[in-house]
Amino acid sequence: MNPREDRIQEEFDRQAERWFRRELSAHERAMLDQIVQLAEIRPKDRVLDVACGTGLVSFALAPHAREVVGIDISPGMLAKAREIRHRRAVRHVHFTLGKAEHLPFQDGEFDAVVCRLAIHHFAQPEREIGEMARVLKAGGRLVISDTVSSEDAREARLHNALERLRDPSHARMLSPTELQRIIESVGLRIGTVYTQTRDRTYDDWMEVITDPIRVENLKVVMEELARAGMSAGLKLRLENGQLWLTHSLVFIQARK
16 A cells, blocks of 8 residues: 555544444435435446445445445454344445545446445545546446535645544545536436535544544644635634534445
């Protein structure tokens, strides 16, 4: 692996236990339901979950599909996913270690491919999205859901810098327009597109980050930005002494 991939693996191995033990919010449960709906899974479908982490999406898809395969670069995350699979006795969900930029599958293997909250970790997302398109069958569905940046370049630059300070594995959030352009450039036809916003406290945003120094220092920076009236693409604000931010998320369904 290259240094960037090492950094991603190290960061998510560190976060794995917290992702495993945390309770899903109502927002996250709704997000999973939306992904399942957009994927349009049929009983005989074989589905790929790219950057599956601890398997949240994989297990949400499992009741609807013949087989679900999850792939991730983090052994720590996959260990937790397999632990959940064993506990739930879900035999038609499988997990494999691998890179999204070189998916270890043949062309046209899957009826649907999903990718949740991972595109912003890819330094060259054209490669990974191209691989997702490659392993789709003709007529297959790609569903991507991810946090996105502002269309304003200055806001996006500052927002991405803050995200990298929070999580060194962060590469760059794309704007909705950029992400759609990449999906179309790999030969897919975009069908459904919609965006949502999510308001959250700083503490909620930092829940899975294990380095207390990183948590405290970034809080100081973002509070000062909020006091200066700089939204940083996150609508930063202080309410009753508490730091709040707003993320934008995009949901895209495309077909091959």
